[in-house]
Each structure stands twice: as structure tokens, then as C-alpha cells.
Amino acid sequence: MSALSAEPSTQPKLAIVVPCYNEEAVLEITAGVLLEKLNALIAKGIITEQSHVLFVDDGSRDNTWRLIEQLHEQEPNTFHGVKLAHNKGHQNALFAGLMTAREAKVDCAVSMDADLQDDPNAIDKMLEEYKQGAQIVYGVRDNRETDTAFKRGTAHAFYKLMSAMGTETIPDHADFRLMSLCALDALSQYREVNLFLRGIVPSLGFKTAKVFYKRGTRAAGESKYPLKKMISFALDGITSFSKKPLSIITGMGMASVIIGIVMFIYTLVSVFSGHSVAGWGSIMCSIWILGGMLLTSLGVVGTYIGKIYEEVKDRPRYILEKKI
Incomplete structure (x- = not known):
């Protein structure tokens, strides 16, 4: 039976996919928590013994890949890894x-961050929804208590903006x-x-479900998403999925x-009525406003042209250096 018509497995082979970039400070902690979670799910008969954790080293400059290799040596059946x-x-x-998990013919894959802010205990409910027929189960935060007021406000504004632009996302x-x-x-x-997976995945269709969880604080290390990257990510999301700009x-x-045209008519009326007044202020304002609009417009159009430039080159998204 093909994957498109296959029924959800009652005891699925699960892969937990964890992207890592300079995560040596938190990786061993995360590995310990995920090993415990997998063993508990296997002991309950919820998933198969072939289930595993797949760490993806995104070209880290620290000892992240060395730690992944050590984890694989300690638990070769549980910890796998790929290095970009x-x-x-x-x-x-x-x-x-x-895609690596797909090649391994897993029944389902759960993606999560390496910092344990995503609650591993929510995986149990995700698997329940999967067994009830959901092809995609979203982990949704039930609150933003751990965020600053600025981050909370900008996050809500981002989701509203994406909705206004016609892009389907999950707040x-x-x-x-x-998946x-x-x-x-x-x-x-x-x-x-x-790539903007938060927009692509909802566009796939299929039966979906939501699991709500309380987002925790980072277990160790520093966030890899400063304000500059967050803004860039938001712009990528908008320009990758919407032509409204x-x-x-x-x-x-x-x-x-x-x-x-209105200003031109007003100027003609003023001249013929003898009430024309030389106003350099209005001229300067007009120049600055129009100039700003033109530069902004060129910037937006240039962003789309830049994306077209990247797409037509058809270069690979990534190159795998090692795989364990």
C-alpha cells in the first residue's frame, strides 16, 4: 500500500528531528531528555523500537557534531545524525x-528545537492524534508568559500581518x-x-490537529534567533507566500x-484667482514623500526579484557532509 493511502500505524516508527546550530551547551541535556521520552514510549508499546532521534548539525562552529558522534557511539540505535x-x-x-527521516521510511516525524523549549511530553498527545487519523499535528503554545512584552506583541502582530497578506499560518x-x-x-x-515551513506545511492540506503545550525556558546556551534574524524570517515569510506587497x-x-492631479488643479485655480503663494514647504514635503514611496517600492520589488534570482539558479538547498 502506498504512503498516500496508508492507514496510521498503531505502533509507528517515530523520528524526532532536532536542528542544531552551535548547541554544545544544551545538546547532552536534550539528548538525555529525549532518550528518556523514547524509552518511555517504547515501553508503553506506543512506538516501535526502531524509533530514534535525528540531530541535524547546521554547519556548527563549536563541538556540536563531535557530541552527536559521541551520542551515537553510546546509543547507536537511538541517536542518529546528519551534518550539513x-x-x-x-x-x-x-x-x-x-527528508532524511522520510528516506528512512519512518511512519511519522516530530520536529522540535534543541533548547527544550518545546515540551517533549506533548509528543504523547501528538501520537494520539496521529493514531486517530491526523496527518499533521501542530504544537501550539497555550501562553506566552515566558516572552517579553515586546516579543509577545511583535509575534501577535506577525501572525495578524501574515493573515492579512493571505498566508495561512497557525498562530x-x-x-x-x-508529520x-x-x-x-x-x-x-x-x-x-x-523555505518558510510555517507557511508551506499548512498549505499541504490533509487532516490536521492541534496539541497545546506550555513553552518552557531555554535549558542552556543562548538563543540563535536575535531580533535581526526574527525580522529577516518574517520578511521571508511574507515575500515567499504573498504578492500583496x-x-x-x-x-x-x-x-x-x-x-x-488634485494638487495640479488646485495650483491652476490658485494662479487664475490671484491667490497663489510660493510655498517651498509643500514642495519639499511632496518631494520627500514621493521619494520615500519610490525607494520603498523599489526595495519591495527588488526583494521579489532577488528571490526569483535565487530560485532560477536552482542550487541545492543544502549539501550533506556526513551521516551517521
Whole structure:
């Protein structure tokens, strides 16, 4: 029976995919927690003994890969790993891990961050939803108590903006999710270089479910998503899934033309009525406003052209250097 028509396995082979970038401070802690979780699920007969953790080293500059090798030596059946030849970013590393899990013919894969902010205990509920027929199960935060007011506000604004732009996303969901082999097969057909999995996965369709969990604090180390990367990630999400910014530019241009015509008519009326007043202030404001609109428009159009440039080169998203 093909993956597209296969029924959910009552005892699935599970892969937990964990992208890592300079995570030597937290990796052993994470490995210990995930080993305990897998052993508990296997002991209960929920998953098969072939289930494993797949660490993806995204070109780390520290000892992350060495630790992954050591973990594999200690538990060769539980800890697997792939190393990317160069740092390609979280989304590409995650995609590499999911495709590696797909090649291993797992029944389902759970993706989560290496810092244990995603609650491993939520995997139990994800598997329950999977066995009830869900092909994709989203891990959704039930609160943002651990976030600063700034991060909480910008996160909510991001999801609202994505919705306004016509992109389907799951509010308060990052990349903590379960995907069946069927869903992984569908995901493998997406060939774009500019990956935004939080938008791609909801577009796959299939039966979905949500599992709510309390997001914890980072177990160790520092966040790999500073404000600059968060802004870049948000812009990638918008420009990868929506053409509305281009429509907005068109609207702004038309509005500027209308305003210009109105001002021209007003100027003619003022001249013929003898009430024209030399006003350099209004001229300067007009120049700055129009100049700013033009530069902004060029920037947005340039972003889309840049993405086209990256796509048409058709370079590989990543190159695997090692696999254990």
C-alpha cells in the first residue's frame, strides 16, 4: 500500500528531528531528555523500537557534531545524525532532517528545537492524534508568559500581518509539529529555495490537529534567533507566500497620481484667482514623500526579484557532509 493511502500505524516508527546550530551547551541535556521520552514510549508499546532521534548539525562552529558522534557511539540505535557542509539556516536544516527521516521510511516525524523549549511530553498527545487519523499535528503554545512584552506583541502582530497578506499560518505555532510519512512525501515536492515551513506545511492540506503545550525556558546556551534574524524570517515569510506587497505598491502609486492631479488643479485655480503663494514647504514635503514611496517600492520589488534570482539558479538547498 502506498504512503498516500496508508492507514496510521498503531505502533509507528517515530523520528524526532532536532536542528542544531552551535548547541554544545544544551545538546547532552536534550539528548538525555529525549532518550528518556523514547524509552518511555517504547515501553508503553506506543512506538516501535526502531524509533530514534535525528540531530541535524547546521554547519556548527563549536563541538556540536563531535557530541552527536559521541551520542551515537553510546546509543547507536537511538541517536542518529546528519551534518550539513555549510550553515544553511534553521529552515533548510529542518527540511534536511525531515527528508532524511522520510528516506528512512519512518511512519511519522516530530520536529522540535534543541533548547527544550518545546515540551517533549506533548509528543504523547501528538501520537494520539496521529493514531486517530491526523496527518499533521501542530504544537501550539497555550501562553506566552515566558516572552517579553515586546516579543509577545511583535509575534501577535506577525501572525495578524501574515493573515492579512493571505498566508495561512497557525498562530503561536513555530516548528514543533508531527508529520506523517504521507505529509513528508507531499512536502518533498516543494522545490523552492526560500523555505518558510510555517507557511508551506499548512498549505499541504490533509487532516490536521492541534496539541497545546506550555513553552518552557531555554535549558542552556543562548538563543540563535536575535531580533535581526526574527525580522529577516518574517520578511521571508511574507515575500515567499504573498504578492500583496506588490499590489499595495500599485495602490500607492495610483493614490500618488490622484493626489498629484488634485494638487495640479488646485495650483491652476490658485494662479487664475490671484491667490497663489510660493510655498517651498509643500514642495519639499511632496518631494520627500514621493521619494520615500519610490525607494520603498523599489526595495519591495527588488526583494521579489532577488528571490526569483535565487530560485532560477536552482542550487541545492543544502549539501550533506556526513551521516551517521
